[in-house]
Amino acid sequence: MTEPAEDVQVQETPERDDRPVNVQKIQSILNTNNGARMRSWLDICARCGLCAESCFFYLAHDKDPKLSPAYKVKTTVGEMYKRKGNVDRQFLKDAYEVLWGQCSMCRRCSQFCPFGIDMATMIGVGRAVCNSQGVVPESLAKAVENIRTTGNQMAVSQEDWLETCAWMAEEYGEEVAGLTIPVDVKGAKYMYTVNPREPAYYPQDVGQMAQILHVAEEDWTVPSKGWDCTNLAMFAGNKEVAGYAVKLMYDAAVELGVEQILTTECGHAYRSAAFEGPYFLGLPGGKTPVPVKHAVQLFWEYIVRDGRIKIDPDKKVTVPVTIQDPCNQARSAGLSQMLRELAQALCTDFRDMDPNREYNHCCGGGGGFIPMGAEFKKRRMISGRIKAEQIKATGAEMIIVPCHNCFDQINDLNKEYKLGIKVLSFKEIIVESMIIPEKFIPQEEDEEPEAGPDETGGEE
Amino acid sequence: MQALYEFLTGPALWLTFIIFIGGLLVRAAFYFGLSLERDKIFWDHFNAAWSWRSIYHWLLPWGSLSLRKQPVFGLVFFLFHLCLLGVPIFLGAHNIMWKEYFGWSLPTLPDQLADWGALLLMACVVFLFVRRLVRPEVRILSSLWDYVLLLLTAAPFVTGYLAYHQYNDYMTWLVLHILCSEVLMIIVPFSKLGHLMLFFFTRAFIGTEMGGRRDQYGRLGARTW
Numbered sequence: 001m002t003e004p005a006e007d008v009q010v011q012e013t014p015e016r017d018d019r020p021v022n023v024q025k026i027q028s029i030l031n032t033n034n035g036a037r038m039r040s041w042l043d044i045c046a047r048c049g050l051c052a053e054s055c056f057f058y059l060a061h062d063k064d065p066k067l068s069p070a071y072k073v074k075t076t077v078g079e080m081y082k083r084k085g086n087v088d089r090q091f092l093k094d095a096y097e098v099l100w101g102q103c104s105m106c107r108r109c110s111q112f113c114p115f116g117i118d119m120a121t122m123i124g125v126g127r128a129v130c131n132s133q134g135v136v137p138e139s140l141a142k143a144v145e146n147i148r149t150t151g152n153q154m155a156v157s158q159e160d161w162l163e164t165c166a167w168m169a170e171e172y173g174e175e176v177a178g179l180t181i182p183v184d185v186k187g188a189k190y191m192y193t194v195n196p197r198e199p200a201y202y203p204q205d206v207g208q209m210a211q212i213l214h215v216a217e218e219d220w221t222v223p224s225k226g227w228d229c230t231n232l233a234m235f236a237g238n239k240e241v242a243g244y245a246v247k248l249m250y251d252a253a254v255e256l257g258v259e260q261i262l263t264t265e266c267g268h269a270y271r272s273a274a275f276e277g278p279y280f281l282g283l284p285g286g287k288t289p290v291p292v293k294h295a296v297q298l299f300w301e302y303i304v305r306d307g308r309i310k311i312d313p314d315k316k317v318t319v320p321v322t323i324q325d326p327c328n329q330a331r332s333a334g335l336s337q338m339l340r341e342l343a344q345a346l347c348t349d350f351r352d353m354d355p356n357r358e359y360n361h362c363c364g365g366g367g368g369f370i371p372m373g374a375e376f377k378k379r380r381m382i383s384g385r386i387k388a389e390q391i392k393a394t395g396a397e398m399i400i401v402p403c404h405n406c407f408d409q410i411n412d413l414n415k416e417y418k419l420g421i422k423v424l425s426f427k428e429i430i431v432e433s434m435i436i437p438e439k440f441i442p443q444e445e446d447e448e449p450e451a452g453p454d455e456t457g458g459e460e
Numbered sequence: 461m462q463a464l465y466e467f468l469t470g471p472a473l474w475l476t477f478i479i480f481i482g483g484l485l486v487r488a489a490f491y492f493g494l495s496l497e498r499d500k501i502f503w504d505h506f507n508a509a510w511s512w513r514s515i516y517h518w519l520l521p522w523g524s525l526s527l528r529k530q531p532v533f534g535l536v537f538f539l540f541h542l543c544l545l546g547v548p549i550f551l552g553a554h555n556i557m558w559k560e561y562f563g564w565s566l567p568t569l570p571d572q573l574a575d576w577g578a579l580l581l582m583a584c585v586v587f588l589f590v591r592r593l594v595r596p597e598v599r600i601l602s603s604l605w606d607y608v609l610l611l612l613t614a615a616p617f618v619t620g621y622l623a624y625h626q627y628n629d630y631m632t633w634l635v636l637h638i639l640c641s642e643v644l645m646i647i648v649p650f651s652k653l654g655h656l657m658l659f660f661f662t663r664a665f666i667g668t669e670m671g672g673r674r675d676q677y678g679r680l681g682a683r684t685w
Binding site: 032033034035036037039040041043044045046047048049050052053054058063065066068070071074107110111112113114115116117118275279285286287330331332333334335336337338357358359 | 491492494495497498499500501502504505514518524525526527529530533537592595596597598599600601602603606651652654655658659661662663665666667669670671673674675680681682683684685
């Protein structure tokens, strides 16, 4: 069919990848997920189109019907099932564009579907199929590899992690006397876990959290391993490594005998640790070995419920403030009310976005978009227009963003759309405005060469 | 014609009910079994209160944010289902047959009202058909079967209406009416119309999954309506 002279041209199109796919593997993934829910979802979609308006990709692209959630599902996962897994590599590559490039798995469409079809879960199955054939965004594949080899997505060494803790304990201890970051303390109430972004780029996050926990006189610890609560393998569609990532954390908690796992201000990490983890690992009853708490829940308890941390009324934020409801906190974790009560306790002029709470739009950085890096940045900026407009409409000068991925995305949107807004996490605001009790105010006169309780807390 | 009528209201009617109800029940039983094996997540966290809320709000007119955002469609969507189920179940003529067969019947709608109901349903179908054609996000999802199914849904009402008004030949319309209705009922368990039953399960799942399961401190969880 093709003339020999065309050979050169064929080589010029590197996109064309005809390596065979492992159909059996694909079929096995499809089969595992082909339960009553999947069958019902695939069968009863009435093709009513109600989901379209819920999707920020659709809205940001002048209502391109190809970006409606039902269409995205139909042409990817729907087609995989229809063809009983008999798809070729080119099909998977086309699906890749949709599964990773046009969906952040925010789940908003499920709320607008009359049948509540969980389209994000279906997209997740599609991702798993692609991933099984090596069709996956490069940077997510890299993160998966990092988890596999180092136990965290950014390949931060244990040494660096512990050094960051020690350094932050010292640095942030200058403002709060006696501050420590206890490592591997057995039987502590909370085992605090972070996003590797913190030791890698934003160590202050660790320091700020330590200040808050110290002022609240909390019984806490960080583990020397299993400290990464994020789970990019989940977004890569790699269930096996996603399970491994969660297991490291669960094992650390069980080994230390802590009461609860505490996760940092990150959305997907909490969802992975608290809800999806048990299913990656097949734990009975879908239960985590120990309860998992999100930092926002703890802050809410400290500040709103128990008054364990007092906010200085004079230091409350007075500029107009809005809040980003991260999908995996508001929609998929039920924290939206707490987010608001906490924000209102810290600010005098709080303004909600529209829509908000569980109906909030994804920032455009979820579902792996932020770690998917430069390849996807342009799309992220285009689809983020909806979020940028939402923020602008509030007239807020500051936005609280209790999620690392949303944080990066909104920072980028801030530049792209010239929003001129200050982007902060809860930690940063709490640290600035909490009243530090007398006993924790450092005594400046006695300068002891050796710090009091050192960074390695308990002996075990 | 009489023989055909006898057949359609005799063995064919029984067969239709057996396939319709049996089909739905078999499907439910099969899915139930499957769910025990592959949808543990549903049973692990099943929450009756959130399931009910998730179902209930979607049964109400404009009970969901989704339909409130498209108020006209929301209204048509509601009236369509109301007439589709309400008119045939509470129609006087149908209940006379019930009474003949089983010795009991349901309360009935005044004929005049049922007549308007049938017309309303036809109007709704026209609306939905046009909407399917006109709105790009709906058209792109629609296959020929979606249009056919919509027309099949209207067919019993069109033929029933004409029969009731004895337009031309009563018997022809009546036979067609019964035939169309039986075809439609037989299709239900094997098509997307299975949502007649599956709606309750998928809604229970999402209500549980996003509401009940995330319900922390007893007052949170995400609404799916």
